[in-house]
Amino acid sequence: MVNLDAEKLVAARRAVEFVEDGQVVGLGTGSTAAHAIREIGRRVREGLQIVAIPTSLATEALARSLGIPLTNFDEHQKIDIAIDGADEIDSNLVAIKGGGGAFLREKIVAQAATRMICIIDSSKLVPQIGAAKLPIEVLPFAAGFVQAAVAAMGAQVSLRRKADGSLFATDQGNAVLDARFGLLSNPEALARKLTSIPGLLAHGLFLSEIDELITGRGDQAECLRRSA
Structure with a gap:
């Protein structure tokens, strides 16, 4: 039986490898994004120097509990990298997001990000979106x-x-x-x-905001980038 939560963690860890010192980081909302936030928190405790913009009050609370320094759009209008999940996504990186209700803020953060990475378990990659609400x-x-x-x-x-x-x-x-x-x-x-x-x-339709998809499949991370 596929362990979807383990796949989420695999994808999250791969995405967080791209976070670098000095960046402004967008933090997504939901169970998959929470894995990435915890990984970022671990790296911050190890010395990573970043500031982050959360997409929900729940994400803000989690980030604060992990010691991740937070900022906002009054201080930073551009985000270097954002990491978030999806309810469904296809191979063209068109997605449905927002099962947790934070999709308005998630879309703002995604559009402000130079690099928007979507992280998912293998069940969320579909041939055609629309089965999800x-x-x-x-x-x-x-x-x-x-x-x-x-x-x-x-x-x-x-x-x-x-x-x-x-x-x-x-x-x-x-x-x-x-x-x-x-x-x-x-x-x-x-x-x-x-x-x-x-x-x-x-x-919750995300048509062009996502630049890269990282899918956890078993113990491997599969990466897919948007075509030029």
């Missing part, structure tokens, strides 16, 4: 309107709730819709349609 961050005032608009595009849409039944809220205090479109033959066209809906603040 697509998260959509919405202004609470417009949640019903946006939900109807997305449903009219052919998706099954639900308002995300926590385990206790209460509404899920992002770190920005916004609601999240989870949309299922099925396999996506044209994610670029879908992204354009979603972006045109007023009240929709962000979606």
Whole structure:
């Protein structure tokens, strides 16, 4: 049986090897990114000199607990390297991200990064994205309107709730819709349609932000870079 968590660690360790002294580092959110954050924390304790921008309050808390120096976009507008996971990604490095709800901040960090590395276990690499739910961050005032608009595009849409039944809220205090479109033959066209809906603040389609993919497969790390 494949140990997916071990594969996540393999990918994380390979990605963290690219972090160098003096860099501004973007820290992702989620179980795979947490492996990378812990590895960065280990290297910081060994003398690595970096500052980091976290993509969520949970990531910020983890980084602080590990002694990783933090900064923000007021101090640094560019990021040298960012490391984050994905819910699904294909061989063209088109991904769905945001199962943890941090995809708006993750997208900002990814676009600010000179080098954006996605780390995954082998189950997340798929021939075609779309089996995973697509998260959509919405202004609470417009949640019903946006939900109807997305449903009219052919998706099954639900308002995300926590385990206790209460509404899920992002770190920005916004609601999240989870949309299922099925396999996506044209994610670029879908992204354009979603972006045109007023009240929709962000979606989890990452079309061009990811520069490099590191997949843990067994005890090996497989690297794939975006074509020029």
